[in-house]
Structure formats: C-alpha cells, structure tokens
Amino acid sequence: SAVISQKPSRDICQRGTSLTIQCQVDSQVTMMFWYRQQPGQSLTLIATANQGSEATYESGFVIDKFPISRPNLTFSTLTVSNMSPEDSSIYLCSVNGGWVDEQFFGPGTRLTVL
Amino acid sequence: DQQVKQNSPSLSVQEGRISILNCDYTNSMFDYFLWYKKYPAEGPTFLISISSIKDKNEDGRFTVFLNKSAKHLSLHIVPSQPGDSAVYFCAATPRKGGSEKLVFGKGTKLTVNP
Numbered sequence: 001s002a003v004i005s006q007k008p009s010r011d012i013c014q015r016g017t018s019l020t021i022q023c024q025v026d027s028q029v030t031m032m033f034w035y036r037q038q039p040g041q042s043l044t045l046i047a048t049a050n051q052g053s054e055a056t057y058e059s060g061f062v063i064d065k066f067p068i069s070r071p072n073l074t075f076s077t078l079t080v081s082n083m084s085p086e087d088s089s090i091y092l093c094s095v096n097g098g099w100v101d102e103q104f105f106g107p108g109t110r111l112t113v114l
Numbered sequence: 115d116q117q118v119k120q121n122s123p124s125l126s127v128q129e130g131r132i133s134i135l136n137c138d139y140t141n142s143m144f145d146y147f148l149w150y151k152k153y154p155a156e157g158p159t160f161l162i163s164i165s166s167i168k169d170k171n172e173d174g175r176f177t178v179f180l181n182k183s184a185k186h187l188s189l190h191i192v193p194s195q196p197g198d199s200a201v202y203f204c205a206a207t208p209r210k211g212g213s214e215k216l217v218f219g220k221g222t223k224l225t226v227n228p
Contacts, residue, residue, distance in 0.1 A: 004157070033215075042118070042218040043158070043203065058215075092157055103216065105150075105157030 002027055002095050004106035012112045013083055020079045021109045023093035028073035030096070033103070034066070037090040046091075049076050083113045117141045118206050120219035128227055133191040135222050137204030140185065144206040148216065149178060149189050152201045161202070162189070194226045 003026040013019050023032065034046040046066055047055040055068040069077045080087050094105040119138045127133045137147075145166045150158035164171040164178045164187065171178050177190045191198055201223045205216040 009155075040123075040220065042116075042220045043216075044218070045215050048215070094157070103160065105159070107155060107157050 002029065002104040004093060004095060004104055006091075006093060006106040006109050008109060009107065010110040010112075012114065015084050015113055017083055018079055018081045019083065019111060020077050021091055021093075021111075023076045023078070023106055025074045025095050030073070032070065032076045033094045033096070034068065034076070034078045035092045035094065035105075037092065037108075039088070043092065046078070080111065083111075085113045087111065088113045116219075117144075118204055118217050118219040120202075120204055120222050122222050123220070124223040124225070126225045126227060127194050129196055130193045133189075133194045133198065133224055133226065135189040135191075135202050135204075135224065137187050137189075137219055138185055139187075139206050141206070141217075142185070143208045144217070145209050146207050147178070147180060147187050148205045148207075149176075150203040150205060150218075152203060152221070158203055191224075194224075196226045196228050199224055199226050 005024045007022045032049045035043045036046050037043045045058050046061045047057045047068055049055045049068045049070040051070045051073050065081050067079045090108045090110050092105050092108045094103050096103050117140050148163040149161040151161045152158040162173050162176050162178050164180050166182055169180050180187045201221040203221045204219040207216050
C-alpha cells in the first residue's frame with residue numbers, strides 16, 4: 001500500500017485568497033487524483049495528474065480555478081484560487097496502485113473559507 | 115445527477131448485530147463496485163469490491179451483494195463491532211482497470227453501539 005501525506009491538514013482562509021495543498025507519496029506512482037468532498041456530499045473527482053503532462057480536469061472544474069502541478073512521481077500540488085465560501089471542503093489526493101481497488105487516499109485537507 | 119446514491123445518511127446498530135448499508139446506482143455502464151470506509155481525519159480506505167459478473171463477495175465479516183437488474187448493492191457487516199463505526203462510501207466505475215475514475219455516493223455514517 002502507498003502512504004500519502006497532505007499539507008496542510010486544515011486551514012481557514014479569507015475569500016479572494018489562494019491556498020496550495022501539497023500531496024506527498026512514499027513511492028513512485030504514475031497517476032495521482034485530486035478529489036473534493038463538500039459538506040454532506042460525495043467525493044467528487046477534480047482532476048487526474050500525470051507526471052510530465054497537463055492535468056485532466058473533470059466537467060465543472062477548470063485549470064484557472066484549480067491549477068495542479070506534478071513535478072515528479074511522488075509529489076503533486078493543488079491550488080484553490082480566488083477562494084469563496086463555496087470552496088469550503090475537504091480536499092483529498094489519491095494514488096492508484098494499478099487496479100482501481102488499490103486507490104489509496106491521503107488524510108485530506110479541511111479548508112474553510114470565510 | 116447523482117449516479118451513485120446512498121439514501122441513508124446514518125445507521126445505528128447494536129454490537130454483535132448485522133449492519134446493512136445500501137447503495138443504488140443509475141448508470142448501467144458501471145461494472146465494478148467498491149466500498150470504502152472513512153474514519154474522521156483520515157482518508158477513505160478500500161474495504162471490499164465486487165464485479166458485475168458476481169452477485170456476492172465475502173471477506174471475513176464483510177459481504178457485498180450485487181443485484182444488477184435492480185442496480186442495487188449492499189454491504190453486510192456481521193457481527194458489527196464498535197470499531198466498525200465510520201462513514202462508508204459506495205463507489206462505482208465502468209471497469210476494474212486502474213485508469214478509470216470512481217464515482218462515489220454521499221456516504222452512510224455507521225454507529226455501532228456497545
């Protein structure tokens with residue numbers, strides 16, 4: 001299994017600012033995923049990040065709002081830009097061990113936007 | 115449009131009894147189904163899965179049943195233990211391959227009372 005850490009674990013931010021969330025994996029992985037879980041909602045995939053290429057965004061999510069970096073096979077960042085209270089969510093990164101059963105999740109970043 | 119639905123936000127059972135968590139889906143392309151367990155301040159962890167070619171998969175105290183014609187699956191935990199108290203997410207995907215995205219339900223919070 002993969003061990004995933006995220007920073008920060010939580011943050012409270014002012015509207016209009018941006019926050020960058022870091023995801024570190026203890027092994028090299030090809031695909032990394034970023035999810036959002038809004039209060040009372042399901043986990044929703046934001047984008048898939050492959051090393052060496054642009055992230056692939058899901059419908060309803062755009063690069064200007066959620067820029068992603070994937071500089072190497074063990075690290076990725078997600079930035080939540082120009083935040084509004086509607087961005088208050090838990091943001092999770094996950095990696096894939098090869099089969100969808102083996103999708104491992106980080107502990108999440110709980111973001112509150114005032 | 116919610117493709118994976120968990121209509122019970124919460125469930126409470128007594129220790130030693132059976133817990134039954136339900137999940138319905140609408141997309142007939144879904145072919146592989148998973149259950150994840152999530153404790154507070156942790157990421158979801160994979161619990162058990164089932165392919166559409168089966169109607170039952172068992173792993174210790176956990177059994178998942180799939181009724182493909184009804185587009186319904188359920189997770190049975192027998193006997194329930196206080197340590198099973200967590201949020202359970204049902205997820206679905208078109209196939210088992212590692213590149214497919216998971217579509218999650220909103221989760222059911224299970225409380226097992228001693």
